[in-house]
Amino acid sequence: xxxxxxxxxxxxxxxxxxxxxxDITEQxxxxxxxxxxxxxxxxxxxxxxxxxxxxxxxxxxxQPNPDVAQLRATYEGFWQQAGSCDTVIAVGGGSAIDTAxxxxxxxxxxxxxxxxxxxxxxxxxxxxxxxxxxxxxTTAGTGSEVTPWATxxxxxxxxxxxxxxxxxxxxxxxxxxQLMLTVPGGVTVSTGLDALSHALxxxxxxxxxxxxxxxxxxxxxxxxxxxxxxxxxxxxxxxRSRMALAxxxxxxAFSNTKTALAHSISYEMTxxxxxxxxxxxxxxxxxxxxxxxxxxxxxxxxLQRVFGNDLQIAQTRLREFLHSLDVKTEFADYGVxxxxxxxxxxxxMQGARGKNFIGSRAA
Ligand SMILES: NC(=O)c1ccc[n+]([C@@H]2O[C@H](COP(=O)([O-])OP(=O)(O)OC[C@H]3O[C@@H](n4cnc5c(N)ncnc54)[C@H](O)[C@@H]3O)[C@@H](O)[C@H]2O)c1
Numbered sequence: 001x002x003x004x005x006x007x008x009x010x011x012x013x014x015x016x017x018x019x020x021x022x023d024i025t026e027q028x029x030x031x032x033x034x035x036x037x038x039x040x041x042x043x044x045x046x047x048x049x050x051x052x053x054x055x056x057x058x059x060x061x062x063q064p065n066p067d068v069a070q071l072r073a074t075y076e077g078f079w080q081q082a083g084s085c086d087t088v089i090a091v092g093g094g095s096a097i098d099t100a101x102x103x104x105x106x107x108x109x110x111x112x113x114x115x116x117x118x119x120x121x122x123x124x125x126x127x128x129x130x131x132x133x134x135x136x137x138t139t140a141g142t143g144s145e146v147t148p149w150a151t152x153x154x155x156x157x158x159x160x161x162x163x164x165x166x167x168x169x170x171x172x173x174x175x176x177x178q179l180m181l182t183v184p185g186g187v188t189v190s191t192g193l194d195a196l197s198h199a200l201x202x203x204x205x206x207x208x209x210x211x212x213x214x215x216x217x218x219x220x221x222x223x224x225x226x227x228x229x230x231x232x233x234x235x236x237x238x239x240r241s242r243m244a245l246a247x248x249x250x251x252x253a254f255s256n257t258k259t260a261l262a263h264s265i266s267y268e269m270t271x272x273x274x275x276x277x278x279x280x281x282x283x284x285x286x287x288x289x290x291x292x293x294x295x296x297x298x299x300x301x302x303l304q305r306v307f308g309n310d311l312q313i314a315q316t317r318l319r320e321f322l323h324s325l326d327v328k329t330e331f332a333d334y335g336v337x338x339x340x341x342x343x344x345x346x347x348x349m350q351g352a353r354g355k356n357f358i359g360s361r362a363a
Contacts, residue, residue, distance in 0.1 A: 007252060007256065009173045010173070013248060021089065021134070022344075024172055029084070032051075032055060032060075032089050033090045033095050033103065035060070035062055035095065036061055043091065047089075057082035065155075065277065066235050069155070075115070076110065087134060088131050088134070089136070092137070093141065094277070097150070101133060104130055106127055134171060139187060141247050142195075142247075144227045145248075146170070150162070170242040181235065185231055198259065202250070204261075204288065205356050206355075206358060222242055226243050227325065259281075259354060260357040261284075264348035265281075265345060265348040266280035268344050284329075286315045286322070295359050
């Protein structure tokens with residue numbers, strides 16, 4: 001087989017690397033998108049000092065899981081008040097980065113509903129204007145800093161939209177593990193499991209290849225070893241750095257394959273049962289591993305590099321790993337009965353991400 005790997009993001013990694021922002025944004029005017037705790041943590045002041053007069057607009061009330069209910073006002077306020085800025089800088093978790101991805105895509109009218117209608121149509125489009133995006137993640141999880149996708153939620157209508165344009169690839173990603181030191185234990189675990197899910201989903205994926213596998217296998221090995229240690233030692237610089245790198249590698253892996261069945265299931269679990277994203281896309285991993293096994297020799301070989309040759313042992317290891325982090329692994333644990341669970345899995349197989357799953361062809 002021949003393989004192709006493409007990721008256009010200028011990616012910088014390292015403790016303290018946020019300071020590079022000053023050089024990267026020279027001669028630009030910038031808007032900052034960040035999470036509500038950032039000011040109390042001194043991060044907004046630090047960014048103001050780094051950027052000086054270049055910083056012309058700040059959005060700091062981004063809530064978890066960007067929802068159309070909040071995005072509409074944020075989007076329209078941004079284009080009215082900061083529509084002439086050059087660059088948007090997202091400093092936060094996936095919610096801040098995905099919010100910024102939605103903001104940079106300018107519609108003709110400056111109205112958010114115009115963007116929503118384009119997303120709802122599901123058809124490709126080229127926006128009339130788009131700003132540059134710099135992404136600095138403060139959680140080790142989503143990989144959104146090295147992917148072009150943004151998930152936009154509409155919880156009132158129980159829907160989600162996926163934004164994906166050529167211009168929604170960040171121009172620059174700055175992965176500074178120091179920014180992650182303040183992430184609480186629960187969020188550290190759920191975001192770390194999101195990264196584990198990205199890496200596994202990129203392996204049991206019809207778009208996988210040896211290059212994406214290289215990132216994925218390395219990410220999985222790091223996460224299985226590091227996440228339980230980090231949970232007990234949240235102040236460890238070494239473990240924060242290793243998890244930040246693992247989440248980046250997982251992001252690199254699925255930036256070329258997209259996600260698959262576990263994510264397709266997760267959207268229903270988040271919309272209908274309110275599960276946080278990282279838990280929703282990881283509690284089914286042992287189940288999905290079982291559904292993936294035996295469909296494709298090359299995929300099996302990659303999975304066996306991590307888990308060995310015995311499926312039952314592999315599933316048990318993954319289950320015990322999740323239990324050790326206090327994550328329950330059965331649908332029933334989340335109030336979903338067996339027949340609803342089966343329906344949900346079948347429905348998820350037919351979703352856009354579910355169709356990437358190697359087992360979907362046989363289902
Ligand atoms: N675009 C992609 O490729 C992609 C991939 C996976 C997930 N996502 C999306 O990302 C979102 C979830 O992102 P997330 O898991 O990073 O969580 P998040 O951004 O929602 O953050 C979780 C919580 O932690 C807080 N927080 C973030 N950084 C912190 C820090 N350094 N210190 C203290 N608190 C901090 C936030 O304010 C929030 O309350 C979801 O909307 C999901 O759909 C996108």
